[in-house]
Amino acid sequence: MTKRAESKYKINRRLGINLWGRSKSPINKREYGPGQHGQRRKKPTDFGTQLMAKQKLKGYYGNISEKQFRKYYEEAVRRKGDTSENLIEILExxxxxxxxxxxxxxxxxxxxxxxxxxxxxxxxxxxxxxxxxxxxxxxxxxxxxxxxxxxxxxxxxxxxxxxxxxxxxxxxxxxxxxxxxxxxSDVPYPVQMEPNLVVEFYSR
CATH class of the missing domain: 3.10.290.10 (RNA-binding S4 domain)
Known part of the structure; x- marks a missing residue:
């Protein structure tokens, strides 16, 4: 397996979800995170929940760089209307x-x-x-x-x-x-995306 494919599937296991809804995802067999401590799951804090929402959305689009993703957020804020909806539109x-x-x-x-x-x-x-x-x-x-x-x-x-x-x-x-x-609501994500939490994460 290539490094790219390994890191791609690691996102699934780290987040505990089948991010792209693919039948090949290892999360279908092992529903816990990678590494020796992967099976310990603590209840996330508010920050942790927002961070996970950001990682999920960023990862879904092929793991966009943090710099680029923040640029999209700033553009979404500049535009009229709901920032979270604007962010999804830009990504799509x-x-x-x-x-x-x-x-x-x-x-x-x-x-x-x-x-x-x-x-x-x-x-x-x-x-x-x-x-x-x-x-x-x-x-x-x-x-x-x-x-x-x-x-x-x-x-x-x-x-x-x-x-x-x-x-x-x-x-x-x-x-x-x-x-x-x-x-x-138009975008067919296989998992629930929470762009509102991503907006909260960046507007802290």
């Missing part, structure tokens, strides 16, 4: 998140790599920045040469999850559209 606009939601990749980690390697076009132009924020009505398409890649075909045929309603996708053409900004 990331190109790697959109590629994952459109089922062009099996995991958020694979989606980040897929974008970095230049396999996606946004409005006909190649974009290889995973953190690129997609706008309403942008079209996202798999590059012609990449449409027959086994990883893409496997992802589009996967029955593990469905494409959410705020996206439109044609898997035969390997093309989709970011139709509208999602609300927290």
């Amino acid at each position: 606009r990331r190109l790697d998140a959109v590629a994952y939601r459109m089922k062009f990749a099996v995991t958020p980690f694979a989606a980040r790599q897929f974008v970095s390697h230049g396999h996606l076009l946004v409005n006909g132009k190649r974009v290889n920045i995973p953190s690129y924020l997609v706008k309403d009505n942008d079209t996202i398409e798999v590059k012609e040469k990449s449409k027959q890649l086994a990883v893409v075909l496997d992802a589009t045929q996967s029955t593990e999850r469905d494409v959410p309603e705020y996206l439109e996708v044609d898997h035969r053409a390997m093309k989709g559209r970011f139709a509208r900004a999602p609300k927290l």
Whole structure:
């Protein structure tokens, strides 16, 4: 198993949840944290609960760096409306998140790599920045040469999850559209996300 995959699954065990809802997750067999003290679970403090909510959300999107995640929080605060809803919207606009939601990749980690390697076009132009924020009505398409890649075909045929309603996708053409900004209730998280606790964590 690669280091990336190991750290990915360690998040699941550390948080005690199947973060991406995958059947391969080791949490399905061992519902305790990694390491020799993993089976001791104390009742978390308020700070601990907020920290876990942040780690869960950060980890879900392929373990975004702390610096980047804080930037998203600050942008969410600047925008009008509910800060926690704004934060979710910004995260869901990331190109790697959109590629994952459109089922062009099996995991958020694979989606980040897929974008970095230049396999996606946004409005006909190649974009290889995973953190690129997609706008309403942008079209996202798999590059012609990449449409027959086994990883893409496997992802589009996967029955593990469905494409959410705020996206439109044609898997035969390997093309989709970011139709509208999602609300927290629109996003198909396999586990409960609490962006309100993340906001509390940063606004302490």
